[in-house]
Amino acid sequence: MRKKILKAPCLLLSLVTSLNLCSGKFGSPITDDVNKLPVLKQNIPYDYEIPVSYIPKEVAGTCWVVLNIYPLEQSLRKLANTFGTISTNKDNVLLFIAMLKSLRFTLDHERLETAMQSFQCHYQEHGLLTGPYFDYIRDFLHTAAQGPTDFSCEPPPCLSTEQTPGVHEENRGDAWSRRSPLLLVLIPFITCVALIVWLVKSGKRLPVCNTENSQMEPSDTIPTVSISIPLQTLTHAADAQPEREAIAEHQSG
Numbered sequence: 001m002r003k004k005i006l007k008a009p010c011l012l013l014s015l016v017t018s019l020n021l022c023s024g025k026f027g028s029p030i031t032d033d034v035n036k037l038p039v040l041k042q043n044i045p046y047d048y049e050i051p052v053s054y055i056p057k058e059v060a061g062t063c064w065v066v067l068n069i070y071p072l073e074q075s076l077r078k079l080a081n082t083f084g085t086i087s088t089n090k091d092n093v094l095l096f097i098a099m100l101k102s103l104r105f106t107l108d109h110e111r112l113e114t115a116m117q118s119f120q121c122h123y124q125e126h127g128l129l130t131g132p133y134f135d136y137i138r139d140f141l142h143t144a145a146q147g148p149t150d151f152s153c154e155p156p157p158c159l160s161t162e163q164t165p166g167v168h169e170e171n172r173g174d175a176w177s178r179r180s181p182l183l184l185v186l187i188p189f190i191t192c193v194a195l196i197v198w199l200v201k202s203g204k205r206l207p208v209c210n211t212e213n214s215q216m217e218p219s220d221t222i223p224t225v226s227i228s229i230p231l232q233t234l235t236h237a238a239d240a241q242p243e244r245e246a247i248a249e250h251q252s253g
Contacts, residue, residue: 029102030145033095041134043089049127059122063153065144073100111151121158
């Protein structure tokens with residue numbers, strides 16, 4: 001009986017210790033592997049764009065770490081899939097994924113999900129270049145290592161599309177891209193129709209005008225016929241007339 005009483009506190013102490021270890025109370029998930037960030041930055045081309053969804057600090061406030069931990073983890077997973085199975089870069093990226101995952105396990109899952117849903121309209125999707133991307137990860141891990149996370153932030157009002165020029169321009173660009181194929185079809189069609197109409201009108205204009213002019217002329221107009229007589233013929237006839245008269249007088253006498 002006494003042994004059972006002694007075993008009970010030991011069992012309880014073991015259970016509490018395991019819970020504390022799982023909850024991350026002993027030790028920080030942020031390890032010295034952060035020093036491998038410059039290596040990744042050098043191994044990946046500087047002009048390579050890495051997509052990531054995040055909320056800026058000025059919007060997230062004290063919940064910046066809480067709201068961005070899961071999207072950053074998903075971004076690193078996509079980056080890891082771009083490397084081969086045997087790759088030092090992939091191994092280093094997996095280290096940071098495990099680091100973020102351990103940090104996320106220290107948070108209350110329900111409160112984390114609630115906070116992310118409250119700030120859903122404030123997430124921004126961008127493609128960051130290699131340098132800014134890993135600088136963002138370093139800033140994130142440094143902030144997460146400073147102290148406990150906070151869930152006591154309130155989301156600001158969601159911005160409408162009129163107040164967000166970037167979203168408005170993007171929607172306008174999408175609308176233009178949807179209309180472009182239709183315009184490419186309509187413009188040649190309209191041009192052909194206009195050309196056909198112009199040709200038809202220009203071809204019928206002269207006959208119509210002639211018909212109108214003929215209708216406007218009076219019906220009692222006598223048509224005139226002009227005959228051209230050569231000048232040499234008239235001169236020859238004038239010279240031959242005296243000779244004819246002399247011959248006529250001689251025959252009568």
